Amino acid sequence: MPFTFSKVPFTFSKVSAVIRAVRLSRQREVAAARMAALEESNTILQTQARQLEHQTSEARELAHELALTNEELRSAISEAKKAWAAADAANRTKAEFLAVMSHELRTPLNSIGGYVDLLEMELRGPLTDSQKSDLQRIKRSQQHLLGIITDILNFTRLEATEVQYEMIGVPLRALIADLDALVGSLARAKSLDYECESPAGAVFVRTDPDKLRQIMINLLSNAVKFTAPGGSIKVSCAVHDKTVFINVSDTGPGIPADKLEAVFEPFVQLNRGLTRATDGTGLGLAISRGLARGMGADITLKSEVGVGSVFTLTLPLASTRLTPPGGNRAVSAL
Numbered sequence: 141m142p143f144t145f146s147k148v149p150f151t152f153s154k155v156s157a158v159i160r161a162v163r164l165s166r167q168r169e170v171a172a173a174r175m176a177a178l179e180e181s182n183t184i185l186q187t188q189a190r191q192l193e194h195q196t197s198e199a200r201e202l203a204h205e206l207a208l209t210n211e212e213l214r215s216a217i218s219e220a221k222k223a224w225a226a227a228d229a230a231n232r233t234k235a236e237f238l239a240v241m242s243h244e245l246r247t248p249l250n251s252i253g254g255y256v257d258l259l260e261m262e263l264r265g266p267l268t269d270s271q272k273s274d275l276q277r278i279k280r281s282q283q284h285l286l287g288i289i290t291d292i293l294n295f296t297r298l299e300a301t302e303v304q305y306e307m308i309g310v311p312l313r314a315l316i317a318d319l320d321a322l323v324g325s326l327a328r329a330k331s332l333d334y335e336c337e338s339p340a341g342a343v344f345v346r347t348d349p350d351k352l353r354q355i356m357i358n359l360l361s362n363a364v365k366f367t368a369p370g371g372s373i374k375v376s377c378a379v380h381d382k383t384v385f386i387n388v389s390d391t392g393p394g395i396p397a398d399k400l401e402a403v404f405e406p407f408v409q410l411n412r413g414l415t416r417a418t419d420g421t422g423l424g425l426a427i428s429r430g431l432a433r434g435m436g437a438d439i440t441l442k443s444e445v446g447v448g449s450v451f452t453l454t455l456p457l458a459s460t461r462l463t464p465p466g467g468n469r470a471v472s473a474l
Contacts, residue, residue, distance in 0.1 A: 235296040242293035249289065252282045291423040295406060298430045305351060305435055309344040309458035312377060312384065315352065319375065323360040330364060333372035343377070345384050346458035351431045355439070356386070358424040359451050363390040367448075379457060386453040394445035403441065404429045 256279045259267065267275070297303065320336045327334035345352070363373045371391040378385045395403060402408055406426040429439045436456055443449035 238292055239296040242289045242296065245289050246286065246293070249282055249286045253279065253286070256282065291427065294427050295423045295430075298427060298434075303431070303434055305348040307346055307348055307435065310347050310349045310352065312343040312345055312386075313338045315349070315356070316375065316377070318353070319356055319360060322357070323364065323373075326361075326364050327373055330367075331369040332364065332367055335372065335374045337374070337376045339377040339379065339384075343379060343384060344458040345455040347435050347437065347455055351435060352455075355428045355431055355453060356388075358428045359388045359439075359453070362424055363388055363392065363449075363451075366390065366392040368392070371448075382457045384455045384457050386455070387450055388453075389448060389450040391448040394447050395441070395443040395449055396445055397443075400441050400443060404439070 256275050258264070259275055260272070316336055316338045320334075324334050324336070360373070360375070367373060367390045373391075374387075374389045376387045376389070378387070404425050407422045408426075425439075432439050432453060438454050440452045440454070441449060442452070
């Protein structure tokens with residue numbers, strides 16, 4: 141069949157229509173996909189909005205609960221402060237009362253001791269052996285009660301007032317020598333083996349000499365008191381870096397591990413029975429640790445039941461004798 145140009149325009153127009161139809165179809169598919177994606181995004185956003193609203197509601201509830209808790213906490217803190225203030229006032233009142241009573245009791249006890257001394261001098265006439273023995277019992281009882289009252293008075297001073305410390309450089313060898321002369325006789329009187337090792341060389345500790353002597357006497361008196369005849373007591377010293385360690389060891393009954401800190405509490409006696417072999421108020425160690433910590437020192441304890449105990453007093457090392465004009469008076473509220 142022969143080719144005619146009259147049919148070409150019709151063919152081109154038909155092809156163009158097909159192309160336009162294809163393009164429209166693709167645009168519709170793209171638009172539909174975009175619409176589906178938008179609907180999906182909208183659904184997700186609505187879900188997230190609901191979740192956010194729920195979380196916001198929970199946050200408001202938590203904020204309300206927190207506000208109530210804070211109010212309760214403030215109320216509890218206020219009540220605790222009031223209770224602490226009341227307890228502190230009661231404690232100070234008790235300490236002041238004990239201080240006054242201790243002072244009032246010391247005066248007649250000192251008078252009793254003075255009259256016993258006068259009677260022993262036989263200024264009012266000779267005494268029989270029985271009378272001398274009775275006077276010795278009176279004197280021992282007077283000294284015992286005076287020691288108890290002195291402990292109570294010292295403890296109340298630590299609790300109720302400010303304790304002043306004269307901090308200077310103290311030669312340790314001289315202090316150990318004084319203790320040897322004082323405690324050695326007490327140990328020998330109880331048939332105890334007493335050993336005292338002085339530090340090698342000139343060692344000075346920064347401390348208050350009177351307070352340090354009181355601490356050491358308390359520690360050694362405890363060792364003598366609780367060590368059975370035939371046992372041993374030893375004082376030793378060591379220097380490490382800028383710290384001096386004074387150890388007081390004994391072969392006493394020892395202290396259980398769960399009581400190592402309790403013995404430093406006031407009025408604590410591990411043997412509270414009425415038939416206990418040792419006397420005292422249970423204040424010596426409490427006073428000693430309080431004085432030590434007031435001077436920047438400390439007392440620690442290691443012990444084993446049936447073996448013995450080791451009390452360690454740690455003190456700061458002083459390079460030279462420190463005696464500033466007028467003394468270096470440190471004040472510490474214990």
